[in-house]
Amino acid sequence: MFLIKEDYGIGRPVLNMMREVAEVAQADRANLWHQICAAEDENIRLREEIEMEQTNFTNEKAALSQRLTESEATIACLRSELKAERDRFTREKKKLSDQMMEMEKQVDWVRSEKDEKVAKLSADKKALHERLNDAESQLSMVKARKREELKKLTKEKNTLADRLKNAETSRKRFDDELKRYAAETLTREEIRKSLENEVRRLTQTVGQTEGEKKEKEEQVARCEAYIDGMESKLQVCQQYIRTLEASLQDEMARHAPLYGVGVETFSLDELEALANIHEQSLRQIHAIRQRQGSSHLLGGTSLAHIPGLFSSSPSVAAGLPSSFIPTSPIAPNGAGIRGNGRVNGVASPWFNPT
Incomplete structure (x- = not known):
């Protein structure tokens, strides 16, 4: 057949x-053979690994069994502890429930007390509001009275300013009289000294003649009579000076607060009235300065009659000899002037209350 073909x-x-x-089939068979060999080698290796893993698994299973036994024992212990803890928690829960009920009762009691206090405070607030309205009405009345008193004090301040001007005029007149009396006193002292010298000279020449002696004695008697008359006049003048000093000190004590003297013992109302008087006086001075110019008010005498411009009382005995100026608060006639306008222990107001 082959030959035919x-x-x-x-x-x-x-x-x-x-x-x-x-x-191709031979090559495939060789490849399959190599694959089969490789697969068998892989199977052997896998079998060994599986056996090793089984051994490890057996060991781990034994360890896990032991751990499981221990865990079961631990779980049993924990269950008993959990049961005891649950019982304790139940008891504590019951106790806390009782405490919560008690607290709720206390809260209700506190709430009721709070409501009572709120009601009481509301009533107190209403009463205080009414008292506040009454106080405001009284305050308005007091303010009205204060305004009336301020008007009255303004009138009194004007009256005091007039009286102060009169007192300044009297003081100047008194200073002039003091100067005149001082001059008369010096003249009397000179006459006394001259008479004493004459008496000494007559004493030295007393042995000359009896007639001259009698004549000189008569002259001395006349001089002594003249001296006695002058001394009586001097006493009258001193008494008049004391009277003038007492009246001047009384007047100055009455107006001393206007000069800032003796204000430590004043009450707050009197201090406020005095401050208002000074403020109004300063405003008047400022107005006068604006009208007339500051050059006319720089002199010392033009400001002497304005209240509140002296830090202390003016000198009482200007131009009087030092022997007639009292060095103590007690005047020569026994009339003393204390602070705050008190003369001879009797309180004298520094302003006319009417």
């Missing part, structure tokens, strides 16, 4: 094809 020219290609198929 070979005659036709198709036998050799068929053989070639068969040979190629056989070679």
Whole structure:
């Protein structure tokens, strides 16, 4: 058959094809053989690994069994502890429930007390509001009275300013009289000294003649009579000076607060009235300065009659000899002036209350 086919020219290609198929099959068989060998080696290795894993698993299973036994024992212990804890928690819960009920009762009691206090405070607030309204009405009345008193004090201040001007005029007149009396006193002293010198000279010449002696004695008697008369006049003048000093000190004591003297013992109302008087006086001075110019008010005498411009009382005995100026608060006639306008122990107000 092959030979027949070979005659036709198709036998050799068929053989070639068969040979190629056989070679491919042989190659596939070799590949399969190598794959089978590799698979067997892999199976052996896997079997060894499985056996090793089974050994490890057995060991781990034994360890886990032991741990499971220990865990079961621990769980049993924990269950007993949990039961005891649950019982304790139940008891504490019951106790806390009782305490909560007690606290709720106390809260209700506190709430009731709070409501009572709120009601009481509301009533107190209403009463205080009414008292506040009454106080405001009384305050308005007091303010009205204060305004009336301020008007009255303004009138009194004007009256005091007039009286102060009169007192300043009297003081100037008194200073002039004191100067005149001082001059008369000096003249009397000179006469006394001259008479004493004359008496000494007459004493030295007393042995000259009896007639001259009698004449000189008569002259001395006349001089002594003249001296006695002058002394009586001097006593009258001193008494008049004491009277003037007492009246001047009385007047100055009455107006001393206007000069800032003796204000330590005043009450707050009197101090406030005095401050208002000074403030109004300063405003009047400022108005006068604006009208007339500051040059007319720089002199000392023009400001002497304005209240509140002296830090202390003016000198009482201006131009009087030092022997007639009292060095103590007690005047020569026994009339003393104390602070705050008190003369001879009797309180004298520094302003006219009417």
